[in-house]
Amino acid sequence: xxxxxxxxxxxxxxxxxxxxxxxxxxxxxxxxxxxxxxxxxxxxxxxxxxxxxxxxxxxxxxxxxxxxxxxxxxxxxxxxxxxxxxxxxxxxxxxxxxxxxxxxxxxxxxxxxxxxxxxxxxxxxxxxxxxxxxxxxxxx
Amino acid sequence: xxxxxxxxxxxxxxxxxxxxxxxxxxxxxxxxxxxxxxxxxxxxxxxxxxxxxxxxxxxxxxxxxxxxxxxxxxxxxxxxxxxxxxxxxxxxxxxxxxxxxxxxxxxxxxxxxxxxxxxxxxxxxxxxxxxxxxxxxxxxxxxxxxxxxxxxxxxxxxxxxxxxxxxxxxxxxxxxxxxxxxxxxxxxxxxxxxxxxxxxxxxxxxxxxxxxxxxxxxxxxxxxxxxxxxxxxxxxxxxxxxxxxxxxxxxxxxxxxxxxxxxxxxxxxxxxxxxxxxxxxxxxxxxxxxxxxxxxxxxxxxxxxxxxxxxxxxxxxxxxxxxxxxxxxxx
Numbered sequence: 001x002x003x004x005x006x007x008x009x010x011x012x013x014x015x016x017x018x019x020x021x022x023x024x025x026x027x028x029x030x031x032x033x034x035x036x037x038x039x040x041x042x043x044x045x046x047x048x049x050x051x052x053x054x055x056x057x058x059x060x061x062x063x064x065x066x067x068x069x070x071x072x073x074x075x076x077x078x079x080x081x082x083x084x085x086x087x088x089x090x091x092x093x094x095x096x097x098x099x100x101x102x103x104x105x106x107x108x109x110x111x112x113x114x115x116x117x118x119x120x121x122x123x124x125x126x127x128x129x130x131x132x133x134x135x136x137x138x139x140x
Numbered sequence: 141x142x143x144x145x146x147x148x149x150x151x152x153x154x155x156x157x158x159x160x161x162x163x164x165x166x167x168x169x170x171x172x173x174x175x176x177x178x179x180x181x182x183x184x185x186x187x188x189x190x191x192x193x194x195x196x197x198x199x200x201x202x203x204x205x206x207x208x209x210x211x212x213x214x215x216x217x218x219x220x221x222x223x224x225x226x227x228x229x230x231x232x233x234x235x236x237x238x239x240x241x242x243x244x245x246x247x248x249x250x251x252x253x254x255x256x257x258x259x260x261x262x263x264x265x266x267x268x269x270x271x272x273x274x275x276x277x278x279x280x281x282x283x284x285x286x287x288x289x290x291x292x293x294x295x296x297x298x299x300x301x302x303x304x305x306x307x308x309x310x311x312x313x314x315x316x317x318x319x320x321x322x323x324x325x326x327x328x329x330x331x332x333x334x335x336x337x338x339x340x341x342x343x344x345x346x347x348x349x350x351x352x353x354x355x356x357x358x359x360x361x362x363x364x365x366x367x368x369x370x371x372x373x374x375x376x377x378x379x380x381x382x383x384x385x386x387x388x389x390x391x392x393x394x395x396x397x398x399x400x401x402x403x404x405x406x407x408x409x410x411x412x413x414x415x416x417x418x419x420x421x422x423x424x425x426x427x428x429x430x431x432x433x434x435x436x437x438x439x440x441x442x443x444x445x446x447x448x449x450x451x452x453x454x455x456x457x458x459x460x461x462x463x464x465x466x467x468x469x470x471x
Contacts, residue, residue, distance in 0.1 A: 034306055035352035039297055057298045057348070059306070060276035061150065062223055065464045079315075090225045127356045 003132040011037050014132050015044030018120065022134075027095060027117035029106040036122025037130050042074050042102050058104070062089060071099040078105040083112065142207060143214045143451075144237075145444025146198065148230030149222025149250045150276065153194050155201035156441025157212075161448055162260055165205030167434065167441040168197050194233050201440065209241045216447020219247035219457075220466025227462035235460060246456040248446040250438075251468050254404045255283060256449060257435040257442035264429055265399035269392050271385060271417070274405035274437075275301035275316075278345050280388055281468070282396050287455045288471045292392050293343030300381055301407045303347040307354050307377045311370055321374045322410050328375030333357060335380040337387045345388060350380060382413045386420055393426065403430040406437050 003014045022028075030038040043055040051068035058064040058076040066072040073094045080086055086109045094101050095115050103109075119135040142165070147154045156167040170193055202208065217234035219227060238245035254277075255270050269292075270281040278295035298306065301318060308317025313324065335353055338346035354373060358366065393401065401421045407413060408430045421428035435442060450456045 033355070034310060035348070035355045039348065043297075054294065054296060056295055057302055059302050060274070060299060061221070063464065065224075067465070088225065089223055124352070124355065127352065 001134045003134075005037065005130045005132060006128050008040055011040045011130065011132070012044030012047055015041045016048035018132075018134060019045050019048065022118055025116055025118060026098060026100055027113065027115045028100075028102045029110065029113075029117055029119045030102055030104045030122065031106070031119055032122030033124055036124050037132070038102075038104050038122055039074075041120065041122070041132070042072075045100075045102075046072065063094070071097065073097070073099060073101045074104075075101065076104040077108055080108060083108050141213045141448070141452075142211055143216060143444040143448045144198075144201070144212045145216040145248070145253075145440045145442070145447055146194070146230050146234050147218050147250070147253070147438050147440045147443045148194065148226050148233075149218045149220070149438065150226055152438040153197050153230075154438060154440035155194075155198045156439060156444045157201050157205040157207060158260070158441055158444035158448060161445065161452075164260060164441055165207065166201045166203075167439055168201040168204060169434070169437070169439050170197055194229060197440075198233070198237070209237065209243075212241065212243055214447055214451055215243050215245040216248045216443045217245060217460065218250045218253065218443055219460055220463035221250055222462075222464060222466075224462055224464050227464070231460050231462055244451070244456075244458075245460065246447050246451060246458055247460050248443045248450070248457075249466055249468060250443075251277065251279060252289070253442035253446045255281065255289075255402070256286075256445045257431045257439070258402050258404055258429050259449075260435070260441065260445050261432060262429050264402065265427060267396065267398045268400040268402050268429075269389060269396055269398045270402040270404060271389055272405045273300045273385065273403070273407035273413075275299055275305065275318075275407075277405060278347070279468075280343055280345075280392055282392070282398070283402075284471075286449050286453060287469075289468050290470055291468060292396070293345060293388055295345040295347060296339070297346050297348035298351070300345070300347055300385060301405070303350045303377070303381055304407070304410075306351040307373070310351065310354050310358055311373060313374075318407065318410060321378055322412060324371050325375035325378045325412065326371075328371030328373070330372075330375040330379040332369060332372035333376035333380075335376070337384055340387070343388050343392055345384060347381065347384070350377060378410070378412055382416045385413065386416055389417070390420065393424065398426060400427040400429060403428075404436070409433050409436040 121133040123131040157165040280293040305317035313320040
């Protein structure tokens with residue numbers, strides 16, 4: 001399923017829509033190049049929950065944790081070199097927690113995820129236009 | 141009074157020992173020690189593994205300071221914000237030390253540590269406007285007094301240091317990107333790419349548009365032009381980040397009328413930004429402070445300083461639970 005966004009607001013709306021469609025899932029892998037709108041997507045989802053937390057990029061902090069009605073973890077594995085480091089930061093506990101977990105740059109752990117998940121792909125077409133594509137390949 | 145501070149909130153493991161509020165006895169930072177001291181080659185990127193070295197780091201800090209655990213009066217430990225696992229390693233270690241040697245141990249907010257790092261080396265008149273900028277944080281703070289902070293603005297997406305790194309990634313410069321952009325920018329034309337001040341009306345910051353703009357621009361360039369303009373892009377981005385920071389700082393200074401302006405965090409190591417801040421401060425007649433380079437990045441001595449100040453003022457936090465999303469308490 002493909003969605004097209006030409007603004008931050010549109011990405012928020014798409015996030016709300018996708019999250020509603022997959023409301024039974026808790027694990028979401030966010031893939032795609034820099035500037036694709038991955039953090040904006042998570043921001044949009046929190047907004048759709050009526051949650052006012054300031055969503056910022058997890059690239060440096062690795063994990064951003066938000067307290068909405070339930071916990072939401074936004075993780076970026078870019079700075080980690082392999083799965084051992086991911087385990088070291090407690091990726092298993094986050095995945096097992098039953099809370100919403102969004103993972104950017106998930107490639108190093110992707111094959112080992114036991115939980116059902118979907119991949120959301122972000123593509124920057126030009127400076128204002130992005131394609132957001134949902135790929136269902138999780139072990140259901 | 142001697143305070144031992146331990147920092148292990150994310151990438152770095154460090155221990156610093158401070159006598160009273162201003163005498164640094166030692167400040168051992170793992171990534172700076174690892175190659176010479178422990179023989180192993182630990183890639184920068186795998187630095188969270190460094191938590192395994194916490195014992196050696198604390199031992200070395202004690203040795204360098206020429207003190208023993210019995211001489212320590214107070215232990216400070218970062219309890220957030222940071223990675224839960226990394227925080228827990230430090231907290232467990234600090235608790236163990238405290239129990240074994242019967243010393244008080246108090247929790248320190250990582251952000252407050254970065255702010256107070258400046259007060260180790262300078263007598264700073266308050267109130268101060270503090271621009272705390274690093275890879276993970278971008279916070280504009282009004283510091284009315286020790287322990288009395290008001291967050292005026294923060295990033296709503298990427299941190300300033302992250303903008304440096306992501307542009308470096310696009311330009312293929314490698315990690316960490318900050319120093320590489322700064323070096324490359326020396327030969328570049330900073331007016332090559334003109335990017336706006338984001339969210340002008342607020343004191344919050346937005347840096348995510350920078351990487352998108354660079355990404356898009358760079359993609360359209362031929363291989364030849366990329367080579368030709370890489371330094372220009374680096375210089376333009378550095379200028380854009382500095383301008384964005386200063387624009388909001390100027391606003392904050394205008395309304396808060398502080399005595400001093402403080403730049404802190406890892407990005408404070410960037411001399412272009414430092415110089416711009418310094419120039420601005422002298423123009424408006426406000427004292428300017430930025431920490432010595434060794435105190436810019438995460439370190440143990442800033443934790444010791446924050447622990448000491450809170451302890452003597454009776455504002456210490458004894459609850460040592462790790463809080464990954466710990467906020468600065470606003471008073």
